[in-house]
Amino acid sequence: MKFSTDGIVLKASDVGDSDRVLTVLTKDYGVVRAFANGAKRLRSSKQSATQPLCYSHFTFFQNRDSFVVDDAQSIETFFRLRDSIENLSLAQYFCELECEYAPETEPAEDYLRLILNCLHMLVTGKKSRKFLKPLFELRILTLAGYMPDLGACAKCGEEPGDTAYFDISAGVVYCGKCPNPGVKISKGILNAMRRICTAPAEKLFSFELAEKSLDTLCGISERYLLMQARHPFKALDFYNKLFF
Numbered sequence: 001m002k003f004s005t006d007g008i009v010l011k012a013s014d015v016g017d018s019d020r021v022l023t024v025l026t027k028d029y030g031v032v033r034a035f036a037n038g039a040k041r042l043r044s045s046k047q048s049a050t051q052p053l054c055y056s057h058f059t060f061f062q063n064r065d066s067f068v069v070d071d072a073q074s075i076e077t078f079f080r081l082r083d084s085i086e087n088l089s090l091a092q093y094f095c096e097l098e099c100e101y102a103p104e105t106e107p108a109e110d111y112l113r114l115i116l117n118c119l120h121m122l123v124t125g126k127k128s129r130k131f132l133k134p135l136f137e138l139r140i141l142t143l144a145g146y147m148p149d150l151g152a153c154a155k156c157g158e159e160p161g162d163t164a165y166f167d168i169s170a171g172v173v174y175c176g177k178c179p180n181p182g183v184k185i186s187k188g189i190l191n192a193m194r195r196i197c198t199a200p201a202e203k204l205f206s207f208e209l210a211e212k213s214l215d216t217l218c219g220i221s222e223r224y225l226l227m228q229a230r231h232p233f234k235a236l237d238f239y240n241k242l243f244f
């Protein structure tokens with residue numbers, strides 16, 4: 001059976017002299033693992049379309065449980081991500097999170113749109129890494145069903161005022177009046193988190209947050225994600241090491 005869909009290569013591992021195994025996040029079938037025979041041969045037309053981070057139109061051939069790339073035509077290579085080790089590492093972290101959270105064998109258009117939009121913002125410099133990293137983390141957790149409860153105070157039920165507290169292990173917020181174990185966040189940060197989790201995809205990027213608040217948000221969202229995942233991420237460790 002053959003089927004066609006668009007997808008981005010999350011991972012590519014070489015097998016033998018000329019073959020590759022790809023992990024592709026596709027629009028219609030979620031994460032697909034497929035052999036790309038001959039992909040490494042220099043003149044293969046599949047060569048560039050099967051590189052990591054390349055967004056391509058794929059045709060897969062399915063034989064029982066295994067998939068083979070029948071054809072691949074690149075749509076967007078995001079090649080300029082390679083100009084910056086910081087950008088490239090962050091992109092690889094996004095790929096690692098997609099491998100972790102995106103579904104298999106079912107449509108994953110929201111997951112695909114999230115990574116394509118974030119890579120576009122990253123490569124064009126329209127949004128900073130500090131803006132995109134927590135946005136990606138909180139949004140993919142929300143898509144996967146781990147949205148924090150950012151509504152009223154979890155203790156008294158009141159809307160938090162200018163200062164709120166976010167409980168990283170419980171994923172809830174508290175107001176400033178209730179004693180709580182949370183991390184202090186401004187109203188601006190709380191509103192940004194609410195927007196990231198609930199805004200429609202086309203409005204996801206249209207908010208601003210001061211540099212210092214982005215630092216706080218980065219720390220919170222990373223800790224919240226690691227708390228949910230319960231294991232480290234190789235690309236995240238590498239990315240964080242670049243800034244020490």
Ligand SMILES: [Zn+2]
Pocket residue numbers: 153154155156157158174175176177178
């Ligand atoms: Zn309260």
